[in-house]
Amino acid sequence: MLLQRATWPEVKEYLHQSQAVVIPIGSTEQHGPTGLIGTDAICPETIAAGMADAGILVAPTLSIGMAQHHLAFPGSISLRPTTLIAVIRDVVGSLASQGFTHFYFLNGHGGNIATVQAAFAEIWADYSLAARTSGLKLKLANWFTGSRVVALSRELFGDAEGSHATPSEISLTWHAYPDAVRDQPLQPLRAPNGPIRDASDYRSHFPDGRIGSEPGLASRAHGQRLYEAGLADALADFRAFAQA
Ligand code: NI
Numbered sequence: 001m002l003l004q005r006a007t008w009p010e011v012k013e014y015l016h017q018s019q020a021v022v023i024p025i026g027s028t029e030q031h032g033p034t035g036l037i038g039t040d041a042i043c044p045e046t047i048a049a050g051m052a053d054a055g056i057l058v059a060p061t062l063s064i065g066m067a068q069h070h071l072a073f074p075g076s077i078s079l080r081p082t083t084l085i086a087v088i089r090d091v092v093g094s095l096a097s098q099g100f101t102h103f104y105f106l107n108g109h110g111g112n113i114a115t116v117q118a119a120f121a122e123i124w125a126d127y128s129l130a131a132r133t134s135g136l137k138l139k140l141a142n143w144f145t146g147s148r149v150v151a152l153s154r155e156l157f158g159d160a161e162g163s164h165a166t167p168s169e170i171s172l173t174w175h176a177y178p179d180a181v182r183d184q185p186l187q188p189l190r191a192p193n194g195p196i197r198d199a200s201d202y203r204s205h206f207p208d209g210r211i212g213s214e215p216g217l218a219s220r221a222h223g224q225r226l227y228e229a230g231l232a233d234a235l236a237d238f239r240a241f242a243q244a
Helices: 008-017 039-053 081-096 110-129 147-161 167-176 199-205 220-243
Strands: 020-025 102-107 137-142
Touching (some): 020 039, 039 167, 081 102, 081 110, 102 110, 102 220, 110 137, 137 220, 147 167, 167 220
16 A cells, blocks of 8 residues: 555555555765666665555655765755755654654665664664654665565676666666666776765766766566566565564
8 A cells, every 4th residue: 555545544444464664765966877866766766666556555655865965966865864864864753753662774775874874773762762662663775685575686797786776776677667667888887996985976987977887787578577576575674674
């Protein structure tokens, strides 16, 4: 069940049988010359839509995240870490006030991980410092680190996966949006690797936006398989979490 297409009596009914909710979280940032700017939000949103079909409540995607290092590329949008922490606290606080206890953040962007964990620490601190019991369970799961997805990415792409604008994530967006396929050749075939700093440093070291990846290997057929692997990973992980 997608929260945005549900009514409040339907959510009330859902709460009688489950207090667990999925919150897809991503980023709005360049993904190289052939990748969609929404890639990191589209990937977890697509997998979460499959979870919604299985009867799990899925909240609206938090589509803007930690992307300061991409800001030298047109179209990228970033929050500050403190802003995202505030957003996560308020989203969790809103649903917790109605009886939700289990919050499963399905993430599509490695750059969000530290900040989401910091938001969880802030939420715990709210309760601990007030000597109150929260009863809350918070989990961050990255769709791209599930065991089935990792095994399949390795089989399909090996070291050409890289770490940004990867053939795996681009394949998954092409599965979700077949009209988005952009098949132009890229030079060099494989992008350079290295550390991430500020936006101008990033643009000078990674001039077309990619890091270590060969998105030319992406395809819709691979995207279909990655979707199935990602959904199986997420369903198994969520169901174990929701019972904890
Ligand atoms: Ni990405």
